[in-house]
Amino acid sequence: MAAHYEKMGRTFAEKETFYKEEVNEFDAPEYFSEKDIRLYKYIGRWIQKALFTYIAKKNDCKKPLDDKPYQEK
Numbered sequence: 001m002a003a004h005y006e007k008m009g010r011t012f013a014e015k016e017t018f019y020k021e022e023v024n025e026f027d028a029p030e031y032f033s034e035k036d037i038r039l040y041k042y043i044g045r046w047i048q049k050a051l052f053t054y055i056a057k058k059n060d061c062k063k064p065l066d067d068k069p070y071q072e073k
Helices: 003-015 020-026 034-058
Strands: none
Touching: 003 020
């Protein structure tokens, strides 16, 4: 995972500057596969919500996590 950053650091150390072409390649957006997106949307979201709810209860949270006290009712 850090190899990408290490390569960019070595390039900077050798040339003492960043060139636009190299930065564009380094800074390109990462895309997730359709399978990964589906897994998160249908499974990961619920696991994450359950985990945060558990942590909130463990820390004596009295209001729901999606409470919006700043909104008028």
